[in-house]
Amino acid sequence: MNSSDNRVLIIGAGPVGLTLALKLAKEGVPSTVIEQLKDENFLDQVPRAGTNHPATLEMYDEIGLYKKLEPRGIIAPLFHYWDREKGERIAEFDHAALKDDTAFPFALQCERIKIVEEALRMAKDNPLIEVRMGTSFTGFAQDENGVTGFVENESGEAEALRGRYIVSGEGARSIVRKECGIEFEGFTYPDRTLNIEVAYDFKQHGYTDRNYISDPEEWSNVFHWKGPPERWRVHFPTGPDEDPDALMAPEAMQARLQRFLPTGKPFNIVGCNLYTVHQRVAETFRKGRAILAGDSAHVNSPIGGMGLNSGVHDAFNLAEKLGRIWRGEADESVLDLYARQRSHIAVQHTQLQTIRNKKLLAEKDPAVRRKNHEELRRQAEDPKLARQFLLKSSLITSVREAATIP
Numbered sequence: 481m482n483s484s485d486n487r488v489l490i491i492g493a494g495p496v497g498l499t500l501a502l503k504l505a506k507e508g509v510p511s512t513v514i515e516q517l518k519d520e521n522f523l524d525q526v527p528r529a530g531t532n533h534p535a536t537l538e539m540y541d542e543i544g545l546y547k548k549l550e551p552r553g554i555i556a557p558l559f560h561y562w563d564r565e566k567g568e569r570i571a572e573f574d575h576a577a578l579k580d581d582t583a584f585p586f587a588l589q590c591e592r593i594k595i596v597e598e599a600l601r602m603a604k605d606n607p608l609i610e611v612r613m614g615t616s617f618t619g620f621a622q623d624e625n626g627v628t629g630f631v632e633n634e635s636g637e638a639e640a641l642r643g644r645y646i647v648s649g650e651g652a653r654s655i656v657r658k659e660c661g662i663e664f665e666g667f668t669y670p671d672r673t674l675n676i677e678v679a680y681d682f683k684q685h686g687y688t689d690r691n692y693i694s695d696p697e698e699w700s701n702v703f704h705w706k707g708p709p710e711r712w713r714v715h716f717p718t719g720p721d722e723d724p725d726a727l728m729a730p731e732a733m734q735a736r737l738q739r740f741l742p743t744g745k746p747f748n749i750v751g752c753n754l755y756t757v758h759q760r761v762a763e764t765f766r767k768g769r770a771i772l773a774g775d776s777a778h779v780n781s782p783i784g785g786m787g788l789n790s791g792v793h794d795a796f797n798l799a800e801k802l803g804r805i806w807r808g809e810a811d812e813s814v815l816d817l818y819a820r821q822r823s824h825i826a827v828q829h830t831q832l833q834t835i836r837n838k839k840l841l842a843e844k845d846p847a848v849r850r851k852n853h854e855e856l857r858r859q860a861e862d863p864k865l866a867r868q869f870l871l872k873s874s875l876i877t878s879v880r881e882a883a884t885i886p
């Protein structure tokens with residue numbers, strides 16, 4: 481293999497592709513990041529949340545990204561569970577309980593778009609990372625020496641790029657996954673989630689920066705994002721057959737918000753979108769020299785903010801192993817270890833936890849609701865139980881557990 485081809489081809493400049501490239505560079509491994517969006521439209525992406533948990537903040541810190549994100553986000557040590565039916569707070573969890581477990585005893589509310597903006601800038605400045613913007617990946621082939629990625633470049637020409645491995649950070653519609661014939665097993669929720677963004681201070685009503693609100697009819701999440709303008713994102717479930725235009729009509733959204741929080745005055749709605757939620761995990765994360773990471777390998781409900789976070793954890797786990805291969809410290813079997821470790825976490829942690837999170841918020845049976853709420857209260861009030869709960873929700877437990885899988 482030509483020495484300039486001895487690199488990792490990374491498809492997608494999402495949070496996973498970019499953190500992978502930055503961590504690989506730290507390991508001394510060169511990469512090429514292929515992104516279909518151009519510099520001019522890179523920031524015009526559908527807004528997606530970004531609750532970044534302590535385990536992820538440790539990783540951002542390692543590659544120098546944390547210090548870029550902190551000024552653009554909100555440090556959120558607390559999160560709440562609320563009972564909408566009774567209009568009362570059920571439990572408050574404080575990450576301070578993790579002060580001996582992590583240097584980051586808080587979540588950072590920093591949206592995906594800010595993360596990729598900062599990470600892309602860093603990637604472009606890194607001599608070990610080549611970034612190809614406006615370049616669409618169309619397929620690939622692999623042989624015993626490496627991979628060939630087929631792309632259409634910014635000038636619309638077909639090009640073939642060589643690399644030693646190819647990593648799909650393309651998101652849920654991964655071409656790599658499909659070309660490898662890897663099943664994306666799981667299900668799609670029939671109901672869709674409506675996200676309404678409002679410039680309004682929810683703290684005056686006792687909310688904190690992250691709130692999970694249970695209700696048998698209309699569960700919700702309320703999250704705070706740094707401005708300008710200062711924004712709060714409110715999620716609501718919607719019926720599978722409801723018309724998107726009717727759901728997102730300004731008067732319908734105002735009415736829904738007023739039912740949720742009757743202020744008597746119109747909310748300043750600054751954005752909205754409707755999305756479908758899938759719970760799926762790829763049957764394997766590796767086929768030869770092709771490797772899946774992030775949403776190409778697993779997708780889940782955003783309740784609990786685990787998708788982006790666990791994708792970044794894939795990127796770090798993988799980069800460490802590729803670094804060992806590059807330095808001759810390990811053979812390719814460590815890539816199977818990556819696949820085993822991260823697929824275990826996707827199935828046993830991310831999927832189970834996110835399905836449970838939604839069930840908890842949407843539970844209809846009053847007796848089960850009561851029991852769930854009592855359990856949350858008990859966990860929040862007992863320091864030992866609260867620490868265990870937070871170790872899990874902050875994804876520290878899952879990163880530690882992945883490392884123990886042989």
Ligand SMILES: Cc1cc2nc3c(=O)[nH]c(=O)nc-3n(C[C@H](O)[C@H](O)[C@H](O)COP(=O)(O)OP(=O)(O)OC[C@H]3O[C@@H](n4cnc5c(N)ncnc54)[C@H](O)[C@@H]3O)c2cc1C
Nearest residue numbers: 492494495496516529531617650651774775785787788789
């Ligand atoms: C509404 C919403 C809210 C969410 N909130 C949270 C949250 O609070 N916390 C959390 O952890 N997760 C959250 N998630 C999930 C999170 O956004 C994803 O898990 C995360 O963005 C996945 O990162 P990724 O890099 O794997 O893929 P993506 O973010 O999807 O990035 C993929 C990149 O690949 C590029 N690409 C795709 N195909 C090609 C191609 N053929 N050629 C070249 N480039 C290509 C795309 O343009 C994109 O830049 C949320 C998701 C949604 C929809």
